[in-house]
Amino acid sequence: MNARIRKWQEKLGFGILIAATVFVILVLVVILYDIFSKGSGILSWEFITSKPRKGMTEGGIWPAIVGTFWVSLVTVVFAVPTGLFAAIYLNEYAAQNRLVRVIRIAIRNLSGVPSIVYGLFGFTLFIMILKIGLSVLAGGLTLGLLTLPWTITASEEALKTVPMSYREGALALGATKWQTIRTNVLPYAVPGMLTGTILGLARAAGETAPILFTGAAFFWPLLPSFPKVLTTQFMALPYHLFIMATQHHAIVKVRPIAYGTAAVLIGLILIMNAAAVYIRYRFRKKYKRL
Amino acid sequence: MILNTVQSAETGRVGRIRAWRRFKEKAIEAFFLANGLFAVVVLIAIFSMLFTEGWPALKRVPLGEWFLSAEWDPTSPVRESYGILALIVSTLMVSVGALILAVPLGIACAAYIADVAPPKVREIVKPVIEILAGIPSVVVGFFGLVVLGPLLAKVFHTGNGLNGVNGSILLAIMALPTIMSVSEDAIVSVPQELKNASLALGATRWQTLMRVTIPAALSGIVASVMLGMGRAIGETMTVLMACGNAPAMPHSFLDPVRTMTATIAIELGETVQGSTHFHSLFVIAFFLFLMTFAVNLVSDIILQRVRRRMGGA
Amino acid sequence: MPNPTNPIELVTRDFSFYYGNYQALTSISMDVERNRVTAFIGPSGCGKSTFLRSLNRMNDIIPGTRVEGKVLLGGVDIYNKDVDVVDLRRKVGMVFQKSNPFPKSIFDNVAYGLRIHGERNPSAVAQRVEESLRAAALWNEVKDRLDKSAMDLSGGQQQRLCIARALAVRPEIVLMDEPASALDPLATQKIEELIFELKKDYTIIIVTHNMQQAARVSDTTAFFYLGELVEFDETKRIFTNPKEKKTEDYITGRFG
Numbered sequence: 001m002n003a004r005i006r007k008w009q010e011k012l013g014f015g016i017l018i019a020a021t022v023f024v025i026l027v028l029v030v031i032l033y034d035i036f037s038k039g040s041g042i043l044s045w046e047f048i049t050s051k052p053r054k055g056m057t058e059g060g061i062w063p064a065i066v067g068t069f070w071v072s073l074v075t076v077v078f079a080v081p082t083g084l085f086a087a088i089y090l091n092e093y094a095a096q097n098r099l100v101r102v103i104r105i106a107i108r109n110l111s112g113v114p115s116i117v118y119g120l121f122g123f124t125l126f127i128m129i130l131k132i133g134l135s136v137l138a139g140g141l142t143l144g145l146l147t148l149p150w151t152i153t154a155s156e157e158a159l160k161t162v163p164m165s166y167r168e169g170a171l172a173l174g175a176t177k178w179q180t181i182r183t184n185v186l187p188y189a190v191p192g193m194l195t196g197t198i199l200g201l202a203r204a205a206g207e208t209a210p211i212l213f214t215g216a217a218f219f220w221p222l223l224p225s226f227p228k229v230l231t232t233q234f235m236a237l238p239y240h241l242f243i244m245a246t247q248h249h250a251i252v253k254v255r256p257i258a259y260g261t262a263a264v265l266i267g268l269i270l271i272m273n274a275a276a277v278y279i280r281y282r283f284r285k286k287y288k289r290l
Numbered sequence: 291m292i293l294n295t296v297q298s299a300e301t302g303r304v305g306r307i308r309a310w311r312r313f314k315e316k317a318i319e320a321f322f323l324a325n326g327l328f329a330v331v332v333l334i335a336i337f338s339m340l341f342t343e344g345w346p347a348l349k350r351v352p353l354g355e356w357f358l359s360a361e362w363d364p365t366s367p368v369r370e371s372y373g374i375l376a377l378i379v380s381t382l383m384v385s386v387g388a389l390i391l392a393v394p395l396g397i398a399c400a401a402y403i404a405d406v407a408p409p410k411v412r413e414i415v416k417p418v419i420e421i422l423a424g425i426p427s428v429v430v431g432f433f434g435l436v437v438l439g440p441l442l443a444k445v446f447h448t449g450n451g452l453n454g455v456n457g458s459i460l461l462a463i464m465a466l467p468t469i470m471s472v473s474e475d476a477i478v479s480v481p482q483e484l485k486n487a488s489l490a491l492g493a494t495r496w497q498t499l500m501r502v503t504i505p506a507a508l509s510g511i512v513a514s515v516m517l518g519m520g521r522a523i524g525e526t527m528t529v530l531m532a533c534g535n536a537p538a539m540p541h542s543f544l545d546p547v548r549t550m551t552a553t554i555a556i557e558l559g560e561t562v563q564g565s566t567h568f569h570s571l572f573v574i575a576f577f578l579f580l581m582t583f584a585v586n587l588v589s590d591i592i593l594q595r596v597r598r599r600m601g602g603a
Numbered sequence: 604m605p606n607p608t609n610p611i612e613l614v615t616r617d618f619s620f621y622y623g624n625y626q627a628l629t630s631i632s633m634d635v636e637r638n639r640v641t642a643f644i645g646p647s648g649c650g651k652s653t654f655l656r657s658l659n660r661m662n663d664i665i666p667g668t669r670v671e672g673k674v675l676l677g678g679v680d681i682y683n684k685d686v687d688v689v690d691l692r693r694k695v696g697m698v699f700q701k702s703n704p705f706p707k708s709i710f711d712n713v714a715y716g717l718r719i720h721g722e723r724n725p726s727a728v729a730q731r732v733e734e735s736l737r738a739a740a741l742w743n744e745v746k747d748r749l750d751k752s753a754m755d756l757s758g759g760q761q762q763r764l765c766i767a768r769a770l771a772v773r774p775e776i777v778l779m780d781e782p783a784s785a786l787d788p789l790a791t792q793k794i795e796e797l798i799f800e801l802k803k804d805y806t807i808i809i810v811t812h813n814m815q816q817a818a819r820v821s822d823t824t825a826f827f828y829l830g831e832l833v834e835f836d837e838t839k840r841i842f843t844n845p846k847e848k849k850t851e852d853y854i855t856g857r858f859g
Contacts, residue, residue, distance in 0.1 A: 010496035014406055020398030021407075021415060024470075027463060028422045031433050085325035093319050094326070095666045105590070106330040112517075112586035113336060113579065114524025116551045120558070120575050121336045124343060128563070145332055152329065165703035169765070172661060173716035173772055174693035176311065178318045183719065184705060206426025209526040209551075213558055238428040238527075245432045246531055255436070262429050269424050277417070308687050 032266070039263025042256045048264065051221045056244070057254055061261050063221045067136070067234035068205055068268075070223070071215075074140020074230070075147055075204045080197050082144075083151025090152070091159040092181055111149035115209040118146045123213040137230045139215035143204045150203065154196025158189040191283030195276045202272035206265060208238040218243055237265040340576040347372070347569035356573065360539040362553070364567035372570050374577070376539040380454070380547035381578075383540055384529060385522035387458025388465055393515055395462070396469030397504075400511075403470075404477035405499055423467035427527040434460040434532030446544055452534035454543040460528040465518035472517055476510020476596065477503060509592050516589035520582045526551040550578045605823045605837045609636040612776060612806045613658065618672035620653055620662070627653045630672065631832045633825060635776075640798060640807045642821035642838065644814060646853065649827040651810045652700075655778050658808065659695035660688050693720065696774035700781040702761035704753035704768075709745050712753045712764055716772035731771055738804075739767035740797050759790025763797065770805075777801065779809040783816065795820050814854055818842050826850045 046060060053059035086103075094100040122142025126132050162185050170180040208216075217233040224232060244258035245251070348356075351372045359373025399419070403412055434456050442451035480503050488498040504511070534546020535556065548556075554571050561568040613635040620628035628650045635641050643651035656662045658674060660681060673680045681691050693716075704712050713732040722728055732749075736742040741763045745756070753764055762782055769777055779798070783791040798807060798820045811817050817824050818838060825835040826849075834841060834850045845851045 006494050006497070010494045013496040013500070014402075017398045017402040017406055020395050021402045024395060024399050024422070024466060025415070025418055028418065028425075031425065031430070031463075034433065034437055035429065082325055082328060085322050086329060089319075089322035089326040093322060100326075103326045103330055106333045108590055109583060109586060110329055110333055112520050112524070112582050113333075114526065114551060114582055116524070116526040116554050117336065117340070117575050117579055120343075120554065120572065121339055123558070124339050125335070148329065148332070163703075165699065165701065166705055168661065168664070168699065169703045169705060169768075170715070170719070171664065172659065172692055172697035172699075173719065173768065174689050174691075175716075175719045176315050176689050178315055179719045183715070188706065202424060206424075206428065208426070208428045209555060212555055238426055241432055242428050242527065242531070245435055258432065258436075262432055265426060266429055269426065270421070273421070273424055308690070311689070312687070 035259065035262045035266055038256070039259040039261075042260035043263060047260055052219065052257075055250075056219060056248065056257070057250055061235075061237070061240060061257070061264060063223060064235040064237045064240040064261065065264070066223050067216075067220070068237045070136045070229055071140045071143065071211065071234060071236055072201050072205050074137060075143040076197060076201055078141055078144035079147045079151045079200065079204075080193075083148055084155045084193065086148075086152045087155030087159055088181065091156050092177070092185070107149045107152055111153075115146060115207055116212075118142055119210040119213050121145070122210060126214060133231060134215040134217075134233050135231045136215060136234050139211040139234065139236075142210045142214045143207055146207065146210050147200045147204050150200045151196065154200060155189075155193050158192025158196060159185065161192055162188045191279060194283075195280040198272050198276040198279070202269045202276070205272070206238055206269055208236075208242055211236060211239060218247070237261060237268070241265060337579065340572055340579055344569055344572035344576045347566050347573050350566050351570070362537045364557075364561075364570055370566070372566075372573075374550070374574055376537060377548060377550045377553055377574065378577070380533075380540055381523055381549040381551070381581075383543070384454055384457040384461055384533065384547060384549060385519055387454060387543060388461030388522045389515060389519060391458060391462035392465045392469055392518060396466050396514070396518070397473050397511060399466075400470045400473035400477055400514075401499060401504065404474045405503060406495075419467060419470060422463070423471075427464060427525060428531070430460050430463055431528040431531030434528060439532060448544050449546070450534070452532055453545055454533065454540055454547045457529045457533040457547060457549075458543065460532055461522040461525055464525050464528060465522045468521050469514045469518040472514030472593075473507070473511045476507040476514065479510070479596075480506045509596050513589040513592040513596070516585050516592070520585040520589070523585065524551065524578065524582045526555050530555050550574050554578075604634065604835055605636075605840075607634065607636050609638055611635065612637040612676075614673075614675040615658075616673045616675070618654075618657065618674055619670065620650070620657055621669040621671075622665070623667045626830060628657070628830045633832060633835055635806065635808060636823070637806050638802055638804075639822040640802050640809060640820055642817035642824045643808065643810045643827060644812070644817050644824060644853070645827035645833075647812065650830040651825075651827045652780055654827065655780055655808060655810050656697075658776070658778055659692050659697055661692075661697065663688060693772050694774055695776045695778060696769035696772065698762070698765050698769055698777065698779045698782050700784055702758060702765050702785070704756070704761050704764050706752065706754055708750045709753050709756070709764060710749040713767050713771050716768060720772060732767075735767040735771040736764075738770050738801070739763045740793065740800070741767055757790070759786050759793060762786060762790070762794060766794075766797065766801075770801075774805065776806045776808065779807065781810050781812060784812065791816070814842075826853060828853070 048060055048065065049062050050060035051062055090100065090103065119142065122138060122145065126138035126141060127134060132138055166184045166188065167180055170184040175183070215233050216236050216239040220233050220235050223229050223234060241258055241261045244254050244261060248254050355372055356374055358375065359371060360376040361371040361373045362377060363371045403415055407415060435452065438456050438459060439451035442453070442456055443449060484506060485498050485503055488502040489495070493501070529549045530552040533548065533552065535548040535552055536546040537548045537553065540547045554575055557567070558571055561571065611634045615631055615633045618628060618631040619626060631654060643655060645651050653662065657670065662668050670682055674682060676691070676694070679686060705715065707715070710732055713735050714728050717728050717731055733742060736745065741760060744760060753761065756764060783794045786794065795816065798809065801807060809821065821838045823836065824838040824841040826833045826841065828849055834845060834847045841850060842854055845854065
């Protein structure tokens with residue numbers, strides 16, 4: 001093949017790759033543009049802070065925002081410590097033996113289990129067996145199980161960023177293993193864990209299938225305060241969007257509300273992602289100095 | 291002398307402190323191990339829950355009916371039927387359709403980011419594409435319902451556009467980030483010496499990419515496709531909202547389809563707890579679990595092998 | 604073997620070390636004298652660092668390792684299962700090849716060991732920090748910025764900080780694993796002077812790939828080759844009149 005043809009072939013090939021990448025970005029832009037452009041019309045302080053009215057054909061989505069907040073909080077409170085502790089074992093204690101391999105295989109497989117299966121599992125365990133009732137607690141714990149493999153992985157990544165020399169230095173001074181981890185590993189893994197936690201939270205906040213059968217409610221405008229809120233059903237942003245898009249008696253009429261809900265949900269997730277990236281960036285800078 | 295405390299009987303004060311410290315360290319390690327084992331417990335618990343809850347239905351309905359019948363009608367007043375063939379076919383159909391779209395796109399993007407793009411472009415493109423992974427499935431489903439559906443209806447002149455094509459496109463969007471990031475890892479980890487060897491022989495970068503880099507990264511790419519398949523099979527909200535949900539055997543991509551996940555989501559709330567219908571949903575979930583488990587396991591085995599090979603190099 | 608002039612602090616007998624199936628050390632027997640500097644030399648991969656790290660059981664943290672033989676400290680085998688590795692490492696401090704200050708303040712770095720060993724009294728901690736920094740010849744350079752990050756110190760200062768940190772827990776032996784290999788000549792000289800001062804109060808074992816350094820700072824020298832202890836004698840004799848051909852080849856630069 002002569003050089004000119006090969007040069008054109010390369011240009012064409014790279015052109016195709018660029019076109020594919022641009023196309024994927026375009027898809028993202030189209031989705032975001034559609035949601036935000038059509039959602040922005042209804043977005044207002046009132047939409048965010050008021051309750052749905054008149055059979056959910058008017059008003060805002062405040063209860064869904066609060067519900068999402070509480071459910072995510074339960075998720076984090078359950079999944080983050082459990083995930084961190086498991087990660088500490090895997091990264092700091094575990095030897096290369098069969099038990100550890102089994103744990104790792106289990107974690108990888110858990111991350112592939114469909115979210116609807118988590119929903120069924122949560123329903124069976126928390127509602128049918130433990131009888132804690134359709135509630136924020138049941139929904140949050142179900143989401144917690146779903147996020148567990150992510151929090152373990154994120155925590156382990158964070159622990160891996162702490163240089164081995166910090167551990168060696170402490171051990172050589174006669175620190176016990178736990179003293180070493182507590183005083184000279186965990187403090188430096190915090191930013192990474194915080195980032196991972198927020199990213200996990202963002203993903204959990206957008207999940208619908210796991211809360212379908214564990215507590216998400218069609219309409220539940222009044223949430224009591226803590227701790228009673230844990231035992232009541234709740235509205236959640238993703239579920240509210242699902243309802244407004246497919247189950248409402250006046251689907252066309254409430255379409256703007258659905259768009260507004262979608263915009264708020266995506267906005268929330270984007271903000272959380274940005275916060276996570278910012279924390280990682282800031283702590284990395286500070287960490288370098290101190 | 292230095293360690294004379296060791297010789298003194300462990301009953302002394304120093305001995306007690308040391309014994310306590312050792313016990314504490316052991317207890318702390320055991321505590322962390324317990325948290326690690328929790329993942330194993332959850333996986334086993336999910337498996338056994340699906341099986342035990344599905345068992346009453348499996349026992350009542352002959353095994354042949356589940357797989358050979360395409361008729362899913364558990365609430366029929368005449369004769370209840372529990373054929374999940376149509377659901378399985380629908381699930382596989384939209385998933386394979388998704389892969390047909392997502393695999394070429396995903397690999398092309400991965401190749402661009404990993405091998406072609408200048409560093410500055412890469413640093414912008416990568417996080418932008420990560421945002422795609424963060425969009426909740428319910429929002430993607432909503433987009434399919436209100437934007438893609440009407441568009442497809444206009445293009446293909448069929449009904450409301452909630453059908454297999456719609457589902458495939460949406461699932462492609464959901465599977466893309468997975469395919470891209472895992473493929474990109476695979477392409478990046480191809481040793482530079484290998485590429486240099488090709489370039490030194492006078493091959494263009496394009497020829498090197500197509501004939502050396504991508505073949506070398508192939509197992510990682512295959513694993514990414516399997517992982518994307520797993521995601522597509524297990525995805526619920528998008529297909530629930532955008533596929534039309536007719537529980538019949540689809541004959542073309544333009545038919546409305548109903549996947550296994552959507553069936554569970556739609557029907558669990560409507561069943562009587564303890565009925566055969568109720569238990570049959572766990573049977574669906576059980577097979578769904580086995581399908582994703584198998585797909586993920588295959589990709590896992592491939593990735594482990596790749597890692598070992600790269601680690602050994 | 605050198606003729607001991609001081610009491611014996613540490614004894615190893617037929618000590619062998621394995622990474623999995625690979626034998627890294629073969630049957631090392633050695634007596635280390637108190638208040639002297641013992642240098643380990645040899646080509647890279649000869650096992651000198653592995654041996655050093657065996658003396659405070661830092662190799663324990665590497666999975667799949669195994670030892671044979673004895674390391675006796677005060678007559679007790681440190682690999683005896685009754686020996687608490689935490690106590691051992693308090694008595695046998697270590698300074699690493701690459702200085703590894705913790706990303707804390709200078710003060711907190713030195714105080715770290717005291718605090719993990721339960722010293723709560725702030726004035727006692729402050730006093731010991733000062734003592735240790737003085738002993739490591741760093742006090743005058745850092746006394747006005749003890750609360751500043753240790754990461755902002757120069758390489759040589761960082762390494763002396765690590766020495767101060769090791770001294771703060773009052774070890775009896777200080778192990779140094781090529782402590783000056785990453786430093787410039789001036790900083791290296793400071794470390795060497797420091798080592799000379801420290802041997803009044805401590806027993807020092809230093810691994811170095813720099814033969815001039817071994818000759819300058821040590822009283823006795825051990826030459827390792829392929830996991831074996833080839834020769835162990837007074838430093839003067841090793842460098843002027845070695846008994847073994849291999850030792851001579853190495854110190855005259857014929858290999859390694």
